[in-house]
Amino acid sequence: MNRPPRKPINSRFLRTLVGYNARRASLQIMGVFIQRMAPLDLRPVDFSVLCLIGHNPGITSREICRELHLLAPNLVRLLARLDQRALVRRQAHPEDGRAVGLSLSEGGQALLAQAECEVAALEVDVTADLSDAERAQLIALLQRVYR
Amino acid sequence: MNRPPRKPINSRFLRTLVGYNARRASLQIMGVFIQRMAPLDLRPVDFSVLCLIGHNPGITSREICRELHLLAPNLVRLLARLDQRALVRRQAHPEDGRAVGLSLSEGGQALLAQAECEVAALEVDVTADLSDAERAQLIALLQRVYR
């Protein structure tokens, strides 16, 4: 009946680390993302790729990999799944015969629009304790770490 | 000879997301962590566990799992490795016969001290573009996301 008395754990050193806190926050948000986006069948990385293709019609696999720090072999299956769901189109690249230009089908565009809407909403929810200014500042600080 | 002209990619939507930026920053820092801590043979999660044991002698597996959001089966191998390296000691828990109290050996304490020093240094390096105040603010904002 009684909850076991939780001993307070000393995690002071870990809490002073940007790396530790960034990872914990990232995992927290990704967990919410996976749950909320399950109806659309989109993992975080699927969404990121769909988003890049949608806003950069004709983009190549290589460019996606460079932008998202993905490895080319791991993008193949992901794109195959999006292709199988008829969300993306592949067309011959106009200048480079080796490359393939990617763009969204109409269904892909519709799904992206819906996904962006849902992602924007869950972002607000998961950062509910932050004001708009604080949220913007958090993003700016994070970008100065990884850019 | 000429670098291929890099087309600017539109990733504006992704960049507005705390989740995307937190993940990118986290991966960036973890990459540096893994490289710099390789001489000590400590991954981020190894360090976190070592740190908790060091600052909480007698802590149990269950408490570590709860504090770090780890799953118990995945902690078994990790602790076995630390044990094999003679970094941790296991003693019977004074109150609960099922549990095992964990603490650091002298070697474990020495390694932790060295590791904390190195981690503090790499944290400063990886956030070199941030002032102390900005770094503290970044941490405070991140904690308000996941706590």
Add this chain to the structure above:
DNA sequence: TATTGTTATACTCTATAACTATA
């Protein structure tokens, strides 16, 4: 009956080498 620690295991994610076709 519930909890700690454990084993076994499946699934996913990440990384590397090597191939093809084009440049």
Add this chain to the structure above:
DNA sequence: TATAGTTATAGAGTATAACAATA
């Protein structure tokens, strides 16, 4: 010779179910 895309695959990380010992 170098690059885009692909295949196959190995290794690491993450997840669930089930068990023994203890509460």
